[in-house]
Amino acid sequence: xxxxxxxxxxxxxxxxxxxxxxxxxxxxxxxxxxxxxxxxxxxxxxxxxxxxxxxxxxxxxxxxxxxxxxxxxxxxxxxx
Numbered sequence: 001x002x003x004x005x006x007x008x009x010x011x012x013x014x015x016x017x018x019x020x021x022x023x024x025x026x027x028x029x030x031x032x033x034x035x036x037x038x039x040x041x042x043x044x045x046x047x048x049x050x051x052x053x054x055x056x057x058x059x060x061x062x063x064x065x066x067x068x069x070x071x072x073x074x075x076x077x078x079x080x
Contacts, residue, residue, distance in 0.1 A: 001026065003034070009038075017038060025040075025043070026038040
């Protein structure tokens with residue numbers, strides 16, 4: 001992945017898009033910090049850029065029978 005400063009990406013936007021399609025996602029940075037990426041639309045359509053949230057992750061996980069036991073103590077004393 002190539003990294004571009006915002007000003008450079010604006011000036012060469014067509015090239016940024018061409019490289020994103022032909023090679024790999026192009027990273028845009030400002031003051032040395034990555035702030036955005038230019039990716040082909042196929043990344044979004046195929047879900048390659050998608051990250052599941054925690055609920056979806058566990059919903060897709062295989063079922064496992066776990067026997068988790070909790071210590072019956074009341075815990076620690078808290079003073080106010």
